[in-house]
Amino acid sequence: MQILRKTDLEAFRKARELGPAGVISLLKEKGLSGRGGAAFPVWKKWEYTLNAQADEKFVLCNADEGEPGTFKDKFIIKNNPETLIEGILIAAQVIGATRAFIYLRGEYEHLRRGLERVIDSILKESKSEVEINIVVGAGAYVCGEETAIIKSIEGFRGQPYFKPPYPPVEGLWGKPTIVNNVETLANVPQAILFDDWIEDLRLFSLSGNVTKPGIYELTEGTNLSELIALGKPKNRIKAVYFGCFGGCMPYAAMELSPEKVCVKNCAIGSYSIIAVDEKQSILDVALSVAEFYAHESCGKCTPCREGTIRIWELLEKIKKKKATNDDIDTLKDLAEQIRETSLCGLGQTATTHVLTALAHFRNEFVKEA
């Protein structure tokens, strides 16, 4: 696998020779984009941060991998932490940061000790002056959102705030901050060092009704049927979910690329695929996803705080066969309202699963209603 190749601080040394502008133009040439879900070009984020004027800057590695069905960051932290740390050092060197943070998901606390040992040995070997701190989250899904991470590290409630200003301008303690996902930062040294590095290779997290779930490294645009076949499902697959926030669509032989998935009103996000077979009811899945969002809403803005729990309520009503057609209309209205008027990415995507399920599997809801 490309992601597991070791760079042994060679990329760090090369980056030092290239200088900040050199690294940024190299990353631009290689086309490395963010792997957290938004696919924002890495070079652009770094350039904004480099150009922002401040006495101090920070690098923040987002390891709060809370999306259900996503486990690629854990895979990297377990199997190739050296390259991740090297990526953090390169980022710090480019923007001139002396402090970096790794915001580790609360449920990954068992990975902390190992990661600390790797940090120590790499810092010793590289003779870098950068201080890397691990901050462990307390289990909130919303703390995967970059502004919520910043609040959490600062010691406040882990709640997002509206952007702009974006973190490259005003981040941790109001200073310019690079916030990148684990997979992104682990790709940085490889993109810098290897000429045969391919941007299109992605880590797919496959789970659900398959007998071989796990991480598969495939190129973007791989056919969905190919991926599902690797998972060896027992029964016929009916639908796939793209994590929780990406929505669902009927299973079909199609290319897995952001553009193609977008046609189905879904978002491929962090490339997690949850397979649902024909024995499952979409309503049951919707119920458990709705419960997840009602539980994980941070409570800051009205539509997400008050709306996600109502979505769950309405789905329960449908499940108990007490719903009317009006309730299904309300469900759709409410889902659109939450998507359009919520403050952060959590609320804006919290109802994609309902909207896509209603679009593609409406009969399963009406049948129950």
Place this chain on the structure above:
Amino acid sequence: MKITLDGIGDITCDEGKTILELCRERGIDIPTLCVFEGLKPEARCRLCIVELDGKLVTACSTYPRDGCSIVTNSERVRKARLMNAELLMPKHVNACSIDAKGESDPLCKLIYDLGLTRIRFEPIKKYAQDLSESVLRDDNKCINCGKCIRACSEIMAVHAIDFAQRGHDEHVSPYCGHRLHDVACIKCGQCIAACPVGAIYEREHLFEVLKVLNDKNKHVIVQTAPSVRAALGEEFGMPAGSLVTGKMVAALRKCGFDRVFDTDLGADMTIIEEASEFLHRLEKGGPFPMITTCCPAWIKFMEHFEHGLIPNMSSCKSPHEMLGILAKTYYAETSGLKKKNVVVVSVMPCTAKKFESTRPELKSEVDYVLTTREAAKLIRHFGIDFTSLPDEEFDSPLGISTGAGVIFGATGGVMEAALRTAYEFATGESLGRKLEFEKTRGLDGIKEGSVAINGKEIRFAVAHGGANIRKLIESKDEYHFIEMMACPGGCIGGGGQPWPTTKEVLGKRMDAIYRADRCLPLRKSHENPAVKAIYSEFLGKPLGKKSEELLHTRYFKRDMF
């Protein structure tokens, strides 16, 4: 910068203003609940939705770009606002039968204006009410706008409340779920002033007051704080800044109070004692700075967070406590009344005074405290047409006051009044017409200045608002005399004043206070004939044995949690 607003193109507008500000300047009304004047937007309530180039955004937190198109009134926008309002309502509407904010509850008014007629959702959770002394909370009405928390932390720097839990369980809570009474809350009531839905309110003494008014054996005295006369009119639809001293006295008399006294006289007494104490410290050489103690919220603030300052505090009781004890001793004796039959009710702009009147060491002075809002409620309860009342005068002997007493109502007023008296006491010279100490006036967070008394430069400073108080304490050693008021603007911005207290309203109330000072024939506390009579007939001299016993108090260390 050019924008298109509601289909009208080529509108020139300034950069650095949010869509909300631009619309308000042009008379376009956009509903909001969580916007806090003077603080950064948080964009929580999501009611100020507008369309910006086809995307729904919140007007309070979005800055327009050059060439953009804003639509404030499309069906899509109205539908989005309506649904967010509908989501907010189930919890509130269930608890809002008798609303603490009456017709001015902005949420209910907003819902009415939006035309929300159906609510499809039921309330989910029932919260226990937080029934503390002076400030009460009912989470069942709360819509999580967060304004009380911002008032408590960003304006007051007290941090008594914050959000607890998350998602739909998120609610406002004092530290670790305790009652407000058990945490470091200074009872200033700024959270009450900030709340748009009446989910935080004062403990009302209205029923108790009505009960004693009906008791034939009781001699019920009411006293009114300086800042009440500059704000009470607003409760009856009069414009902000109306001075309603005469109408207020007439209305209270109609309610059945036996005597209507003026807290301004208590303020004059405070000045005599405080100025004497200050001069005494000047002779003794300290401890400096001496800090004023008229504000009970500041006292509690100091006891919780800055109790190292206890030796610096003046030992004077606050004006209404002074007047209360004088009413029960001096006035009762001279009028042949029994002390136990005299009941003192204070009408104050303040919720902390309610707490103050329950302090064990001050328990006997004042029996009940009404906020300005409660006083208006009382007047309405008696069916009095306030605006058409003829002016009446305060009763003697405790109703004669000076301009120095009146300006206690605004930040810097206590300092100014004290300087007028201290200067003349110490130098024996008259200030003549130069009574105004401009450096103490205005709405700047921290004000400072100096005055020469007998060749010695006396440096003074004034702070209002908890955040400014904390700032001033850092540089306290540079000054001889400091005035602290917990609420922004001083008592005119108190937690018990009519809603809403905006910067504009605050400025108008302040003007009214200084206008009242200018119009009075007597403007120095020590020239008050009633004060002179009290000292010659009853107390003896300032800081004398009897004064110390009746007019001075002590302070305690309290925990931070």
